[in-house]
Amino acid sequence: MQSATPAPVLVIGTRGSPLALAQANETRDRIAAASGLDPAAIAISVIRTSGDRIQDRPLSEAGGKGLFTKEIEEALVAGRIDLAVHSSKDMPTLLPEGLELSAFLPREDVRDAFLSPVAASLADLPEGAVLGTSSLRRRAMALRLRPDLKTVEFRGNVETRLRKLSEGVAHATLLAMAGLNRLGLSGHATAVIATEDFLPAAGQGAVAIETRIHDERVLRLVRDIDHAPTSTALHAERAFLARLDGSCRTPIGGLATIADGTMTFRGMVLSHDGQRSEQVRLEGPVAEATAIGISAAEALLARGVADYFREGPAG
Numbered sequence: 357m358q359s360a361t362p363a364p365v366l367v368i369g370t371r372g373s374p375l376a377l378a379q380a381n382e383t384r385d386r387i388a389a390a391s392g393l394d395p396a397a398i399a400i401s402v403i404r405t406s407g408d409r410i411q412d413r414p415l416s417e418a419g420g421k422g423l424f425t426k427e428i429e430e431a432l433v434a435g436r437i438d439l440a441v442h443s444s445k446d447m448p449t450l451l452p453e454g455l456e457l458s459a460f461l462p463r464e465d466v467r468d469a470f471l472s473p474v475a476a477s478l479a480d481l482p483e484g485a486v487l488g489t490s491s492l493r494r495r496a497m498a499l500r501l502r503p504d505l506k507t508v509e510f511r512g513n514v515e516t517r518l519r520k521l522s523e524g525v526a527h528a529t530l531l532a533m534a535g536l537n538r539l540g541l542s543g544h545a546t547a548v549i550a551t552e553d554f555l556p557a558a559g560q561g562a563v564a565i566e567t568r569i570h571d572e573r574v575l576r577l578v579r580d581i582d583h584a585p586t587s588t589a590l591h592a593e594r595a596f597l598a599r600l601d602g603s604c605r606t607p608i609g610g611l612a613t614i615a616d617g618t619m620t621f622r623g624m625v626l627s628h629d630g631q632r633s634e635q636v637r638l639e640g641p642v643a644e645a646t647a648i649g650i651s652a653a654e655a656l657l658a659r660g661v662a663d664y665f666r667e668g669p670a671g
């Protein structure tokens with residue numbers, strides 16, 4: 357006899373990668389714990405996005421960030437799901453009309469990991485070694501420190517990239533520590549790269565929950581699991597990105613950290629070859645998070661970084 361599954365009272369939409377599912381499961385468990393809802397009454401609906409489908413070219417050429425969110429947001433607008441769980445890093449700064457990011461899970465490790473079977477760190481890679489990455493930011497950040505490196509495209513989910521590395525497609529790759537931790541794969545990291553050397557992407561390590569504005573029933577449930585410091589940091593980082601009008605066609609790093617009521621914001625924009633870069637560091641009260649992110653962007657724009665945005669990712 358089959359046990360009766362309760363009719364779902366809440367439907368979470370997510371991509372189907374192991375990382376996306378881990379994030380959706382964590383969200384379900386947190387909502388259940390905070391609300392007292394039976395976890396079995398919270399359904400997880402897997403939605404295949406354009407970003408998952410397109411495998412034959414770099415995503416920066418196929419149209420950028422919205423590719424991982426479009427079909428999920430359509431389901432949210434249409435009411436087929438009640439909330440969507442995303443990696444903040446993959447979210448465009450502009451959301452479709454009627455949707456908002458209403459909660460963030462506690463941020464994981466924000467740093468990038470260095471993974472290599474041949475070297476202990478980026479600095480230790482042999483002259484001319486091949487770095488596999490599909491991220492324009494990681495490519496430019498790495499070339500800034502090691503202009504001699506060659507780079508190759510490394511698409512696919514975390515597991516696919518680990519496999520390509522073990523097959524020798526590249527001497528090294530870079531992945532978010534957050535993803536490795538959430539997948540229980542942190543043992544694959546050869547070294548963790550300090551943010552002083554290498555700024556993460558805006559939003560890295562944070563999981564965002566997207567909902568319909570004015571959907572009070574769902575908002576009540578997700579607000580209870582919102583992690584305030586993560587939310588504050590993400591507001592600053594997303595304001596920074598939005599003001600720069602950057603996209604995933606531009607190498608940009610941005611990180612807000614909070615200690616004792618003070619936010620420290622660091623931002624960097626690089627040329628595609630990493631040979632030119634501008635950095636900014638600002639501090640201010642957390643209550644001014646959004647303004648701090650905007651000021652950081654304006655400081656960089658004043659130094660001419662908009663010129664970098666007009667350049668293509670030359671080989």
Ligand SMILES: NCc1[nH]cc(CCC(=O)O)c1CC(=O)O
Nearest residue numbers: 443445531532534535560561562
């Ligand atoms: N673009 C893919 C993606 N989106 C979020 C993460 C990692 C988890 C995170 O940053 O929250 C990854 C993989 C990676 O960059 O290694």
